[in-house]
Amino acid sequence: MDSNCCAHFVHCSEVYAGMKAVVVENLKYRYPSTERLALSGVSFEVEQGEFIGIIGKNLAGKSTLCEALVGLVPHFYKGAYGGRVVVDGVEVLSSSVSELARHIGIVFQNPFTQITAAKLTVYEEVAFGLENLGFQREEMVKRIDYVLKLLGLYAYKDRNPFELSGGQMQRLAIASIIAMKPSIIVLDEPTSQLDPLGSEEVFKAVQSLSKEGITIIMVEQKMEKIAQYADKIILLHEGHLVDFGVPEEVFSRPDLESYGVEPPVFTSIAKKLGIKDNNTGLYPVTLEQMRRLMIGEPHRS
Ligand SMILES: Nc1ncnc2c1ncn2[C@@H]1O[C@H](COP(=O)(O)OP(=O)(O)OP(=O)(O)O)[C@@H](O)[C@H]1O
Ligand SMILES: [Mg+2]
Known part of the structure; x- marks a missing residue:
């Protein structure tokens, strides 16, 4: 057994307690014969469901x-790969x-x-x-x-x-x-x-x-x-x-368009009309959310 045995064991018991569906840690990737990284330090986690x-x-x-x-x-x-991707508890690289x-x-x-x-x-x-x-x-x-x-x-x-x-x-x-x-x-x-x-x-x-x-x-x-x-x-x-x-968070970003992304049409209208959730400062992303904000109901049900 290697020195990671305990760490591994802890990881296993966490797995049973509630394993993440996807874990991506500092993923870096470059296709063969290319200069630029196609993925550069990407990290996120996804819960099951x-x-x-x-x-x-x-x-x-x-x-x-x-x-x-x-x-x-x-x-x-193939290509150059760094970082770690785990799906459903399985390490992609291995x-x-x-x-x-x-x-x-x-x-x-x-x-x-x-x-x-x-x-x-x-x-x-x-x-x-x-x-x-x-x-x-x-x-x-x-x-x-x-x-x-x-x-x-x-x-x-x-x-x-x-x-x-x-x-x-x-x-x-x-x-x-x-x-x-x-x-x-x-x-x-x-x-x-x-x-x-x-x-x-x-x-x-x-x-x-x-x-x-x-x-x-x-x-x-x-x-x-x-x-x-x-x-x-x-x-x-x-x-x-x-x-x-x-x-609502992502589409409310003031710099969204600088990434070449247009928000949903309802968000654009809400931005123009100043319709937002005053508690969070976020704009609605669906017609239903916009309707709720206009009649004073909470943003999310
Ligand atoms: N098979 C490949 N070989 C070399 N470079 C690639 C290959 N596929 C993608 N790339 C490069 O990797 C980078 C990311 O491309 P990718 O296709 O993942 O982007 P995308 O967001 O899916 O784009 P699109 O909206 O056009 O589908 C780009 O710079 C692209 O040129
Ligand atoms: Mg694509």
């Missing part, structure tokens, strides 16, 4: 951070991407690229990942029925995945990940290729996952939506974490 939004302008490091959470950084991309996939799943922007094209039906598409992991038939059926119902796809189970709408296809990609029962799901701009209806479907689906206690980490450009759904927001800029707080 929280819904975290990641915002920031182009090339801020949002996708790189997602890849660092699921282990693609550094295991797939675990393989497939080991990590049992704890944390990722959904990308384009629904087309995530469908295997090897399977004829929605049902088989979800079954595919589970078959690869060698699940018993009974457990597979239970999980597939559960995720298809949870994501509102049960009625489409016999359809060809490529006959689905964009929103349905993205929900299928999410269903295939959720069937593996990860406790954390990362979504990198999952609605950017979708029309407003498809986006709304995906947000509602993600919200239902959140209600099931799954930790959500979602990169999103639609500020009204992320302000409405997220418990907390990470603001990234040029690889640095500028802020990590409740949406």
